[in-house]
Amino acid sequence: MNQGNDKYISRSKSVAARMLGGEMMIMSTWDSTLFSLNQTASVIWKAADGATPLRDIVEREIVANFEVDSETAYRDALELVEELAQHGILKIADEPHR
Amino acid sequence: MLRARYGAFAATPSAHSAVRIEVELTAPAAGPDDDLQVSFEGGCWMMRRGDFTARWDPVSGRGAVRQAAYPYAIDAVMRIIHSLMLARGGGFLLHSASAVRNGRAVLFSGVSGAGKTTISRLAPPDAILLTDEISYVRGIDGGYRAFGTPFAGELGIAGEDIAAPIGALYFLRKAGRSEVAPVDAPRAAARILRDVLFFARDAALADALFATVCDFLARVPVFELSFEAKPEVWDLVS
Incomplete structure (x- = not known):
């Protein structure tokens, strides 16, 4: 399903994550900044293993479970992971983690 | 000074004390507003601020502070040590x-x-x-x-x-x-x-x-x- 030129996302080792009150809470262990992820973001966060292409994650976790088309879901997911990467929560790579 | 400040919390040192800090008085090199640095080096927590330097071994509970003769430095050291102990202990x-x-x-x-x-x-x-x-x-x-x-x-x-x-x-x-x-x-x-x-x-x-x-x-x-x-x-x- 990977169409090439995809992204691979992995969780940063500098964060702590816990479910709290039904929300995924992510804390930077560097400066204690706290982020709350919505349902979609939580799904992507949990699937960020560094080995699965982002497009596969979107198809499997988002398109299969929510009423959204593939391209819209992928575009939104890419925007989300780039934002999370800016905060140091996720890492984005062009190659899978080995 | 410490007994006056800590009142009933100032216990008599014993071999069973969970935390035991030796205080060496020095002239302050800078004020307490300098940035605080806390790092783990060689098995000990090292604490540095303008008005004190401190070391604390989390295994033995023993440590030492070099500070000026006023209460704010030891106060800061005690807060840091207890925050470290509590973080590990729930x-x-x-x-x-x-x-x-x-x-x-x-x-x-x-x-x-x-x-x-x-x-x-x-x-x-x-x-x-x-x-x-x-x-x-x-x-x-x-x-x-x-x-x-x-x-x-x-x-x-x-x-x-x-x-x-x-x-x-x-x-x-x-x-x-x-x-x-x-x-x-x-x-x-x-x-x-x-x-x-x-x-x-x-x-x-x-x-x-x-x-x-x-x-x-x-x-x-x-x-x-x-x-x-x-x-x-x-x-x-x-």
């Missing part, structure tokens, strides 16, 4: 006043100026003050207890050396009238983390602390207490 230090009433502790959290000392001054006679500045919170037997601390704010007096199970946490906000409103756990997490004392940039300790804070918020009801500086505000405190 607790935390919180910028908050706390008091025991009817067998339950209540915490009033907020930054400087939020009203910690004010609410402490308004406490009814049957409330026992644990602190008006830094609360000591520990998870014990599936619940959380607040302990008295010698860390005083504007009130200038140490808390009582007692502990009680925590009944509620209130985030303070000065207002024209007093009212209380519940705060859900995710919103409470964002606020409480601003008030938790944590000095070490250590991922494992930060992870442990975050787990403790989340567990605390799952067990302890949290409210926002908007309050007018009148004794009746205590009628809203459960």
Whole structure:
């Protein structure tokens, strides 16, 4: 399903994550900044293993479970992971983690 | 000086003391406003600020401080050491006043100026003050207890050396009238983390602390207490 030129996302080792009150809470262990992820973001966060292409994650976790088309879901997911990467929560790579 | 400041908390040193710090007095090289650095080097926590350098071995509990002859340096060192001990042991230090009433502790959290000392001054006679500045919170037997601390704010007096199970946490906000409103756990997490004392940039300790804070918020009801500086505000405190 990977169409090439995809992204691979992995969780940063500098964060702590816990479910709290039904929300995924992510804390930077560097400066204690706290982020709350919505349902979609939580799904992507949990699937960020560094080995699965982002497009596969979107198809499997988002398109299969929510009423959204593939391209819209992928575009939104890419925007989300780039934002999370800016905060140091996720890492984005062009190659899978080995 | 330390006995006067710490009152009943100043124990006689013994071989069984969990923390034992030797203090060497020096002339201050700089003021206490210099940046604090806390790092783990060679099995010891190293603490440096303009007015002190300190070392503490978390295994033996032994350490040493070189500081000027005034209380703020040792106060800072004690807060750092206890924050490290608590992070590993299921607790935390919180910028908050706390008091025991009817067998339950209540915490009033907020930054400087939020009203910690004010609410402490308004406490009814049957409330026992644990602190008006830094609360000591520990998870014990599936619940959380607040302990008295010698860390005083504007009130200038140490808390009582007692502990009680925590009944509620209130985030303070000065207002024209007093009212209380519940705060859900995710919103409470964002606020409480601003008030938790944590000095070490250590991922494992930060992870442990975050787990403790989340567990605390799952067990302890949290409210926002908007309050007018009148004794009746205590009628809203459960």
